[in-house]
Structures are given as C-alpha cells and as structure tokens.
Amino acid sequence: MKPPPFAYLAAGSLDEAISALAAGDGEARLLAGGQSLMPMLNFRLLQPGLLISLNRIPGLGGITENGGGLRIGALTRHAELERSPLVARHFPVLGAAMEHVAHLAIRNRGTIGGSLCHADPAAELPMLMCLLDAGITAQGPAGERTLAAAEFFLGALTTALAEDEIVTAIELPALAEGCGWGFEEMARRSGDFALAGAAAIISLTGDRVSEARLAVMGAHPTPLRVAAAEALLRDQTIDEDTVRAAAEAAAAAVEPDNDLHASADYRRHLIGVLTARVLRAALRRAQGETP
C-alpha cells in the first residue's frame, strides 16, 4: 500500500505544467487534490513516470463573479465551494450538495477540476456541472478551448479531455432570477459515494414552468440530463401527476449496472424516487417556500 516510484514536478506555472505533460508522452499524470489519484497510486493501480503537481500554480484556484454567473478555478477545493458566499448566492444547489462529497478532510484537499477529470459516475460535481450548463475550459499545447459539460463526460472515468490538456476553469452561466432547486442523493453511509442522486432547477412564470432542468447520477456510466423529463415539465403547471411522469421518464432514461453495492433495479428505482423529491423541492423553492 505504498505508491510506486515516480518523478515529481511542482509546476510553477500553467505553461510549465503543459510542457511537462506534453513531454511526458503519456507517462505523466497531473496531481491536484490527490483524493482520487493517491488511493490509486497507493493501490498501485497506476504507475506514472512523472507526477506534475498543479498545487503551486498561482491563480488556478478561486471563485469570481462573471457576467451574472461564476468563474471557478480548477484548483478550487470542495470545502471552498461549500463555504463560498458567492456560490451560496448564485448557485445554492452547488454549495448545498458539497456536504455530500466525501468527508471534511477530503473536501479540504479535493478540487473541482480533479473531480470533473476523474469523472466518477456517482460524483456530485460532474452531475451538477451538467445541471448548471457549465463550460469547462481546458488548455493544451494547441491553445484553449471550452467544452460544454454535456459533451465532457464520455463514460465512467472517461472524459473528452485530450491527454495533453489541463482543465483550468469552470464557467457557470447565470440562472434565471427566482428559480428553485433541489438536490438529493442516497448513500449507504454519509460521505460515501452515492448509489444514486438527482438535482433539478425549476423556473416559474406565474404557475407555469418556464424552465426545467433535471440531472441524475450514479445509475449510468455518466451523469445525465434527462431531456424527456424536462420536456414533460416545460410549459406545464406541475402537479403530482406531472412529477410522477417525469420521475418515470428519468428512471427509464438510465442504464444502471448491477454491482456489489446495489442492483440495477434498485438504482433505477432510486432515480425515480429521488427525481420526484428534487422536483417537489425545486418547485416549492420557485414558489418562494422552503421545502
């Protein structure tokens, strides 16, 4: 249970990290919070030739307002998202979900960039990025590009990031004024990876839904926006029947696996139950009530 030998570089700038990654020729790995990478190294599931630490690159962390939304540096820790007044003001669903990510000491180190690049199917941040229509900005030798969260996650532990690219920041566009949110997950023990989870955003015009977003996690190789459920809600007055129909659509959209922790049927069932809960919560918040 000790890491294999590797060379180590504490990059002092993004350019230095990008060159070292490119020169590493597939043998180099980036190290952010280490909360996913270090366990894999301790288990010797990976044997990188070179670890390039991002932790000493100035300006790679931090949360700033940006055109009504937020720009979140890749090195921002889970604990910062949890405590940030800016996150609480603009994206309360994001701040509220953070207490479900692992435990205190892990949230003190783990970063948003690391979580997105690790792309665990049951991780909260990837699902929330899909919910919030995040843009994920990456830099490589060829320059900078921004990927939509929806096209970033390709499969379990697989992203659209090229081998020589580094995620630098996440852009979250502003949400509609007065929208409501919901977040729910089911985990066997607090802080464990969830068996399944769901999150929703609802905006109302009068009593009709002007915008509905639903994302789910843990029951599919990637986080998923459930377009079929969103279509059922849009322009409707939501009642229990609409909630139930959307929950069924969400349960039908996922393709869960059986594993040690839960059967595929149970995960699918959870997606339905959690979807109904987050929709009710988001609706109540959009109506100005506390769920």
Added chain:
Amino acid sequence: MSGGHVVRLRVNGVDHEAEVEPRLLLVDFLRVQLGLTGTHVGCEHGVCGACTVILNGDSVRSCLCLAVEADGGAVETVEGLGRVDDLDPLQEAFREHHALQCGFCTPGMLMTGIDLLRKQPLASDGEIRAGLSGNLCRCTGYQHIVRAIRASVEARDGD
C-alpha cells in the same frame, strides 16, 4: 528525479528538513522520518481517518498527501496537542467522557475535532457527527466521542 527532493516542514512548531523520494507519503514522513508515531495508519486509501493531521490550518488525510506536496507547510499532529501530564482540553474531554477504548482512531478523531472546533459552530450533535463522518472507530460506538466534542463546544462557547 525520483530521489533527492528536499522537504522543509514545520511540525508542531519545530522546523525539519529532509531529503525524500517523491513517493513518500506525509504520514510516513511523520512516522518514519521524524519518529512521530502518534499519527496512525489504518487503510492507506483515505477511508478510515486514522492518519488525519492538520496541514496549513486544514485537516487532511496524511496517507493521501505526498511529503513533497506539503513542502514549506506547517503540520499539526497529535503530539502537538498535549502531554500525558498536560493534556489539551479536547484530550481531557476524551478522557473524561470515555471517548476512546483501544485508542487507534483517537489521534485522527482529535485532529478532526480540533479542526471542527476551530471552524464550525457545531450547534447540533448532527453537525458533530457529520464532521466526524470520515473517521472510523471500531470500539466506542461514537456516542462518547460526540459527547466529548459536545462538552468541548460548550467550554469553547462559554456555556
């Protein structure tokens, strides 16, 4: 490159410097290099919390942190809290409330407790339990650990 990295670390207020391999874990730097065996190693993959120390003011898993990553930083371990004849108030509360049996989890519980007491209101036992969720104890059933931290919150808040 895989040898010969100099690490400078202030541990419990004392400066240390050593040349280490990059793969050396912070917990092994503390235990093996410095002989500070108060920090325990349980799972070595981040799930048990026994190795929790405070790095630059935040509790971290020292089994998931490379010593080279901590370079230039300040670490607090259980050895920095108190001595047998001069316990830290949190240690005293653990003794008072029977918050340990075998003691294996205790250093991690204490350092997590210190981080919580410094930063969080801990108004309810639910908050204390949420804060301790990453620290496993096979002996006590947690009840007494929560009680010890509750007592320390009351002492802190002066009621």
